[in-house]
Amino acid sequence: MKLSTRARYGLKAMVDLALRYGGGMVSIATLANLQGISDAYLEQLIAALRKAGLVVSVRGAQGGYALSRPPEEINVDEVLQALEGSTAVMDCVGTKGNICDNACSCSARPLWLKLQNRIDEVLRNTTLADMAEDYKQQCIHMQNKQNPTEARG
Amino acid sequence: MKLSTRARYGLKAMVDLALRYGGGMVSIATLANLQGISDAYLEQLIAALRKAGLVVSVRGAQGGYALSRPPEEINVDEVLQALEGSTAVMDCVGTKGNICDNACSCSARPLWLKLQNRIDEVLRNTTLADMAEDYKQQCIHMQNKQNPTEARG
DNA sequence: CCAATTCCGAGCGATTTACTCTGTTTTCTC
DNA sequence: GAGAAAACAGAGTAAATCGCTCGGAATTGG
Numbered sequence: 001m002k003l004s005t006r007a008r009y010g011l012k013a014m015v016d017l018a019l020r021y022g023g024g025m026v027s028i029a030t031l032a033n034l035q036g037i038s039d040a041y042l043e044q045l046i047a048a049l050r051k052a053g054l055v056v057s058v059r060g061a062q063g064g065y066a067l068s069r070p071p072e073e074i075n076v077d078e079v080l081q082a083l084e085g086s087t088a089v090m091d092c093v094g095t096k097g098n099i100c101d102n103a104c105s106c107s108a109r110p111l112w113l114k115l116q117n118r119i120d121e122v123l124r125n126t127t128l129a130d131m132a133e134d135y136k137q138q139c140i141h142m143q144n145k146q147n148p149t150e151a152r153g
Numbered sequence: 154m155k156l157s158t159r160a161r162y163g164l165k166a167m168v169d170l171a172l173r174y175g176g177g178m179v180s181i182a183t184l185a186n187l188q189g190i191s192d193a194y195l196e197q198l199i200a201a202l203r204k205a206g207l208v209v210s211v212r213g214a215q216g217g218y219a220l221s222r223p224p225e226e227i228n229v230d231e232v233l234q235a236l237e238g239s240t241a242v243m244d245c246v247g248t249k250g251n252i253c254d255n256a257c258s259c260s261a262r263p264l265w266l267k268l269q270n271r272i273d274e275v276l277r278n279t280t281l282a283d284m285a286e287d288y289k290q291q292c293i294h295m296q297n298k299q300n301p302t303e304a305r306g
Numbered sequence: 307c308c309a310a311t312t313c314c315g316a317g318c319g320a321t322t323t324a325c326t327c328t329g330t331t332t333t334c335t336c
Numbered sequence: 337g338a339g340a341a342a343a344c345a346g347a348g349t350a351a352a353t354c355g356c357t358c359g360g361a362a363t364t365g366g
Contacts, residue, residue, distance in 0.1 A: 060333025213364025
C-alpha cells in the first residue's frame with residue numbers, strides 16, 4: 001500500500017519545478033539540494049519524468065529542467081504513474097487492464113475497484129498547481145508562527 | 154501503492170469465513186483449498202488475523218477458525234491493518250501518527266492526507282458482510298449466464 | 307493412543323528498493 | 337577552441353521485503 005521514496009522525492013521535485021515555472025531551467029543540483037538527496041539519485045527520477053513527457057530538458061552549461069506544461073495541466077496521477085509505473089492497488093484494476101482469470105468470481109474485486117476509483121479521483125483531480133498553492137499557503141502560516149493568535153485555527 | 158498477496162489471500166479467506174459464519178469451525182486446509190494456496194502459507198496469514206483478534210481458533214481434531222465477531226462488525230481496514238501492518242500510503246499519515254521532522258513544510262503532505270482519508274473511508278465503510286453479499290450476488294449473475302438476456306446490464 | 311489440527315519459528319530464493327559509480331555527450335562561456 | 341557545466345546512460349550493489357516452505361511442538365476429539 002505504501003508509496004515508494006521514488007514517488008515521494010519525484011513528486012516533490014515536480015512541485016519545486018511548479019513553483020519555479022516560467023523562470024527558466026532548473027538544474028538537478030538545485031532540485032537535489034532542496035530535498036537533501038544526491039544528484040545522482042534524483043537524476044534517475046527526473047529521467048523517468050522526462051521519458052513520460054512531463055518535463056523538458058536542456059543539456060550543457062546553464063541547462064536544466066522545466067515542466068513541459070503549466071502546473072495546472074499536470075496532475076498527480078500522471079506523475080506517480082511515471083515514477084511508479086502504476087498507481088494500481090491491484091494489478092487487476094490497473095490502467096493496463098490486466099484482468100485476472102477468475103475476476104468475475106473474485107470476492108475482493110468489487111472492493112479493489114471502489115478503492116481504485118477513490119484513489120484515482122484524488123490523484124487525477126489534484127494538479128501540481130494545487131500542491132504548489134497549498135505549499136505557499138503553508139509558508140505564510142509558518143511565518144505567522146511568531147504571532148500565534150493569527151496562525152492557528 | 155500495490156497491496157501484497159498477503160492482503161489479497163488473507164482478506165479473501167476472511168470473506169470465506171464470513172460466508173460460513175455461524176456454521177462452526179473451518180480448517181486451514183479447507184480455506185487454503187478454496188483459494189488454491191498451500192496450507193502452510195495461509196496458516197501464517199490467519200495467525201496474524203488471530204493475533205489481531207479478528208478470528209478465534211480451536212485446536213486439535215475438528216478444530217479450526219471462525220470470525221470472532223459477526224461479519225457486519227468487521228471492516229476491511231481492520232483486516233488489512235492486521236495483514237499488512239498498516240494501510241498508510243506514507244508513514245507520516247499512518248494511524249501510528251509517525252510524524253516526519255519537516256511535516257509542516259512538506260509540499261506533499263496535504264495530498265497524502267487527502268488520499269489517506271479517501272482510502273480509509275472506503276476501507277472502514279466496507280465490512281466483510283458487504284463483501285460476502287456482493288459475492289453472493291455475483292454468483293447469481295454467473296448462474297444466469299446460460300440465460301444472457303437476464304444476466305447483463 | 308492416534309489422528310487431526312492449530313501453533314511457532316526458522317529459513318530461503320527471488321525480487322524490489324534505494325541508492326552509488328563511472329563514463330559519455332552536449333552546450334554555454336570565455 | 338578549451339574548459340567547465342550540465343544532462344544522459346547504464347551498470348552495479350547492499351539491504352530490505354516478499355512469497356513461500358519446512359520441521360516440529362502442542363492440543364484435542366474419537
